[in-house]
Amino acid sequence: MTSGLGAGFLFVLGLVVGSFLNVVIYRLPRGASLAWPASHCTSCNRPLSWYENVPLAGWLALGGRCRTCRARISPQYPIVEAVTGLLFLAGYYAFGVTPLLAVRLAFACAMIVLFAIDLEHQILPNEITLSGVVVGFALSFLLPPGWKSSLLGLVVGGVFPFLIAEIYFRVRGREGMGMGDFKMLAMVGAFLGWPLVWVALIISCVLGTVIGGGALLLSRRGLGTRIPFGTFIAAAALLCAYAEAPVLRLYGQAIRAYLTWVGLAS
Numbered sequence: 001m002t003s004g005l006g007a008g009f010l011f012v013l014g015l016v017v018g019s020f021l022n023v024v025i026y027r028l029p030r031g032a033s034l035a036w037p038a039s040h041c042t043s044c045n046r047p048l049s050w051y052e053n054v055p056l057a058g059w060l061a062l063g064g065r066c067r068t069c070r071a072r073i074s075p076q077y078p079i080v081e082a083v084t085g086l087l088f089l090a091g092y093y094a095f096g097v098t099p100l101l102a103v104r105l106a107f108a109c110a111m112i113v114l115f116a117i118d119l120e121h122q123i124l125p126n127e128i129t130l131s132g133v134v135v136g137f138a139l140s141f142l143l144p145p146g147w148k149s150s151l152l153g154l155v156v157g158g159v160f161p162f163l164i165a166e167i168y169f170r171v172r173g174r175e176g177m178g179m180g181d182f183k184m185l186a187m188v189g190a191f192l193g194w195p196l197v198w199v200a201l202i203i204s205c206v207l208g209t210v211i212g213g214g215a216l217l218l219s220r221r222g223l224g225t226r227i228p229f230g231t232f233i234a235a236a237a238l239l240c241a242y243a244e245a246p247v248l249r250l251y252g253q254a255i256r257a258y259l260t261w262v263g264l265a266s
């Protein structure tokens with residue numbers, strides 16, 4: 001059962017969690033402690049007052065600039081907070097108040113962090129991906145997708161793309177995907193299971209080719225520049241985690257349409 005009060009609570013909880021995710025996104029790739037020191041301006045190092053830490057409102061009230069040194073505060077902060085809030089809200093309606101809601105929200109948080117870190121640094125920290133493989137598989141013994149689906153998803157996500165990339169590397173002589181991508185896909189497989197991880201992989205390849213390729217062409221940096229593939233995996237995995245049924249239905253229709261087109265089905 002869902003209610004307006006419950007929805008409001010989940011949204012605000014998401015804003016607060018999103019505020020913490022910003023700390024993780026900033027500090028994890030820099031090897032800094034997540035707990036200490038308290039939030040400070042990354043430009044002048046002044047510790048933030050409590051009201052500057054209020055999600056969304058803090059950034060808006062300050063007009064996106066530090067109160068003392070007037071340095072621009074990245075719009076990434078309010079964006080991450082708003083997205084986390086909206087995903088918590090959407091999760092409430094998609095899963096209700098169930099144990100699966102908690103698992104999918106934790107998964108969504110991990111995807112948000114990986115999305116942002118890969119986009120900025122082109123790395124996918126093991127602290128999240130490898131821990132995610134273990135946690136996702138362990139939870140599957142109690143909750144969907146079940147341990148068999150999770151194990152198969154983990155292998156399909158982690159091993160199959162690795163083989164494809166290995167062939168690509170042998171043929172083209174350069175890397176299409178990195179080890180971090182395989183570990184992240186294994187994590188997605190452990191949480192979402194088979195066949196959802198497979199569909200997530202296909203969607204992320206399409207997104208990576210269309211958006212990533214387009215952006216590279218526009219920026220004229222040539223196609224040798226690495227595409228932050230983890231960012232696209234995160235977007236695809238979130239879509240699959242939240243809209244499991246429609247995504248699988250569309251995938252089935254696309255496969256049938258393809259088989260009909262090549263004359264293997266009628």
Ligand SMILES: [Zn+2]
Nearest residue numbers: 041044066069
């Ligand atoms: Zn400052």
